Amino acid sequence: MSKNNIQIALVGNPNSGKTSLFNSLTGLRQQVGNFPGVTVDKKTGIAELNETSQATFIDLPGTYSLYPKRPDEWVSYKVLIGQDKTVKPDLVVLVADASNLKRNLLFCSQIIDLNVPVVMALTMMDLAKQKRTVIDIPGLERELGIPIVPVNPRKNTGIKELKKSIELVVKNKGVAIRPVLDMQELAAAPVNELKHLVPNISDYGAVHSLINYESFNYTAQVKDDIEQIVQKHHFNATKIQAEEITERFRRIKKIMDATVVQDNPLRKTIITEKLDKVLLHRKWGYVIMLAVMLLLFQSIFWLASFPMDLIDGAFGNFTEYLSKTLPEAWWSDLLVNGVVAGIGGVVIFVPQIMILFALVTLLEDSGYMARISFLSDRLMRKAGLNGKSVMPLISGMACAIPAVMSARSIENRKERLLTILITPLMSCSARLPVYVIMISLVVPDKRILGFIGLQGLVMMGLYLFSFVIAFAVAYVAKGLLKIKEKSFFILELPDYREPRWSNVFYTMWEKAKIFVVDAGKIIIVISIILWFAQSHGPSGRLEPLEANYTAAMEAAQSDEAKETLTFQYENDKLANSYAGIVGKSIEPAIAPLGYDWKIGIALITSFAAREVFVGTMGTLYSSGGDVDENDAGLKEKMHNAVREDGTKVYTLATGVSIMLFYLLAMQCMSTLAIVKRETKSWKWPVIQTVYMTGLAYIFSFIAYQLLK
Template identity: 45%
Template sequence: MKGNTLTPSRLTRIALIGNPNTGKSSLFNALTGLRQKTGNFPGVTVDKKTGRFTHSSPAAAKTFEITDLPGTYSLIPSSPDEQVTTRFITNHDQDALPDCVLVIADATQLKRSLLICTQVIDLGLPTVLALNMSDIAQRKGITILVDVLSAQLGVPVVAVDARSGTGISRLKEVLSLTNQGTLKAFHPGKKQSAGSHDIPYLKDLLLQVQQQLSHGPDLDENTHEAILEDTRERQVKIDRLVDHIQTRNEGSGKDLTTMLDGVLTHPLWGYLIFLGLMLLIFQAIFSWAQWPMDLIDMGMTNAGIAMKEFLPDHFISRLLVDGVWAGLSGILVFVPQIALLFTFIGLLEDSGYMARVSMIMDRLMRSFGLGGRSVIPLIGGMACAIPAIMSTRIIGHARERLITTLVIPFTTCSARLPVYTLLISLVIPEDQMLGPFNLQGLVFLGLYLLGFAMALLAAAILHLLFRKREKSVFIMEIPEFRRPHVGNILNTVLEKVRIFVTDAGKIIIGVSMVLWFLSSYGPTPESSGSADPPATTLETSWAGQIGKTIEPVIKPLGFDWKIGIALITSFAAREIFVGTMATLYSIEDQDNEQSLRQKLLSERIPGTNKPRYTLAVGLSLMIFYAFALQCVSTLAVVYRETKSLKWPILQFSIMGILAYFASLITYQLFS
């Protein structure tokens, strides 16, 4: 172990560790604010979230770098996520070890939270224990003798409320004073007799576990027995300690959480309430986002007109205005809806409600061959399939993890949101109601439910195809209900919007530049002349020729060659469909005063004067995007997670065939 005293000039590295649902992310945000970055742990696709903060003392100012490790109940790993946590704080490279481990514990569930804390202490690393949710513990009549707990464990203990910020300053002060020293071992002894074999000291035991897991998912019998014995002995000591330092004043009657759980986790009412909430959310996304979307649309349109008037008529000017700016405008207009979606998701998660959704969905999952642990990645797919697929690492069983990975792309991610919004606004009247509900919001909800239903159906089919070897068990900590923290939600929303804008923006700039060139120049002389009518130029351009080539294949779906081009470009990312259409129609129609929606509404089928975007075409496109795997990044992460090209190729092919025929049937039924 390192024995040096920390110097003020050196960056102090802290590892943040704790059980799931103990407020670890809230504490990380409270310590770091917006000074965060996300990457990957070396060699794996698990997110590595790091942040920095400083603390000034009379002696000097210290800068800390804190790493938020995946949540785990024990340093004995049972999933790939937990293996990352164990490897990080048992690193053989002494210089790579953290200078301090900050363990977060739920003050209302202290016996469960202290197991991992005692394991960290026995590794000899400087440790600080943060007792989170102290306010909830007080309301439940729980009193903890913090000083006695600190003396018994031999490490500093600080009571905090990460959501309100209470105790954070004190925690920073304690962290700045924590140096390597002689620490009290909670579970001393290098060897302990257990029947016919010896139990290695914890560090040796962890080393054995890691070595065995590197060769396969199973541990040998002796190691497994040693783990159980070590855990049992620790838990006996923890129970005795907590009984000594904690008193509980049991109130009369049921508390609010118990009463709410009786309804929200009910076998019938739980599902109905969840569906009702989803309906209200999608209604709000359409109605509340409309005026900021119109404002952004008007601002981007006026800026495009101003650039066209101000800039000289030059190759670069046309590329900038008709290509890049038009493509970006088509994406940025949907930022309000993306922000609203993640705001609602943040409210549901921060309040503790999403944990209840996972619990009631476990019953449904088992009917389709999945377990409750699959619920979290599937619901996470509503935001983005990529981190959702990465989160399947919490699933211990390889078969269930593979099935979940393969079906997640069916769930409706935020990248589909701009596509659905544009198409719904084209073919579903804004003022059309079904009872008290706006029809646009109902269609939106229907698309989300369709995606989830298809994921379950696909899981059931895969469950029948794959021979079942093991039965999964779902154990999840259900947190207390609490008031959502506005700061945490705001940080999350800003980060998600930033990722959406930068990721989509980088792609759309590249795609728009290539698309503008392909749409402005072509193989025939007349397609390159500036004197030709814009419509002729676009149709005879390289892009037009490509679109015309694939048009016979997609024409039975109701799609024309322009939609065909957008289908190709949106393979990079689904939301690029909107940017591509915006670029194509900006090049074709030099009147940039109209929005993309207005241009699409005025589009007519040549020779018939009939509208191009009918209900049949709109629904056909929605169904296509509901089923098709139009995301190269998702395929890449599936390959990384499965370590095989077979699965992403099969996934892309089957979902593409399903999308084509489902779209074909939809168009024929409604046309």
């Protein structure tokens, strides 16, 4: 027998414990998508209420009031106001922080006045107790006219009581709810006139229709009629909003005085205030922030290297097994070098994504992330960004993919787009193999002042240069982007508290799943295309090569000779493949940068991932097998490589040119896939590719021409 399904909207202020309650209620029965038209996570989950009923919870984005300013707040607003066609909740569960009750009651009282069924889930009771705040819950229920249930999602307490309250409210649905604020006192005439025009709407809902009717799902005729009401009664939305908030806080103060006993505000400073004196210090605060960022940055490398090596090794062994087991055929080559290689290219990023979001979630849950944004806001604003841009930029030095995803926390559309556009300029870990092998080739292993290594100094300079370029691009782009949206960096500094470990693991899993499923589809398709371009070519070129190779192998007397022939054949086959033909065709364009056609092929194959540069060089220079940046054989052969005129290929000029190109160019299809997903358009990935490739060409050209 099918169960009755109740749709419930889960709402609350940011940092109120809403996500923890959602996870506790729904467990693993969750789905993540996007609300139509916006890149905002739409989390839904199912919870059993009793033997005959179940509830579908929709976890709406956190918001402070029913006056939205950000895209995610508009999502919550339209659902609550009844203007979302896809989500029609039967009931609202409002999550309120008991330790900041006054602020939470503003949002709560607004929802009550919409005359929708409401249950309050009161969280953070332990923090309220630490602050010596005592709440008379039965008294608060009488004042607000709604059921209130204390819950602790971390300990899974109060969940049964919350479900029972939900059942009771659903049974009594249709009973009139006593409003907290009488809107008739503020705008009786326009409210009553609109209620005749739009039936079954509360007084407070009528006020919001008068304010935001242009954004509501009304017919053109109804919008014209509402506009006439607004003009007729000289309805001033700003004035009404200010009066409403003022009166609402007066009412909330009376409720608080009657039901809440708070400790003397002049008592000794709590631990949060003591910590903030150090962590937000005008000088030491920045030193501590840099130390935390450095630790975060290094941890992504330290912690991710082992699982990434395991994944790389596992896929390498699996590929080798398939190569030996499967018969020689086009479909087996496609499977091994196209599909499996594409999947491996997706999965190998997962450890970095999971670790980054775990560390970021720890910082958020502890309360320190808000402090980082606060400290960095002044510097970021000079480049058209804000304090919340710092985390995507820093994390972009590990991997641009999760960094772009983390830019969702930036509310301002222009600042979020600017952050996404410049984040790939940060020197990610995929560039490291290129930097290491080129530095070892062209930079002498010398010491400055006896202890500073020149090669290490060059490496650090590359990372600093990426920051300088990123800020310069943001500074220029802020004047070109014609997005007029006021930016207010209003930030709540939450109390410090122990992170919610269940939330950390849940976030790790969700972010990894979103990346693998959404970006993986595009990555695998492009990987197959790249496989085809490297494995195939015009028959007029490849057939003679294969015939000559077969004849030479039959005549070869030793294993060493056969191995040399195989390497030469693979090299010639690559040169005459479609990728090789493209490499030769672009050689005139890249020659001014100091590159030959082999480097051109590496530029093309590196689009799959920048670190492919080393593997491509290994094939081109007949090193054979899997090659990493520490392969002495490859380094020696690259060092000895010469052009047709006998000059060395890898000089200081060429090496610096290559490093600058890989630092600035957009050579990461997975990043482009994520940017497309986050911006919901191919426009911005295309712009990103054009401007980054243009910058890479210009700087590489200048470097080569000056140093050659």
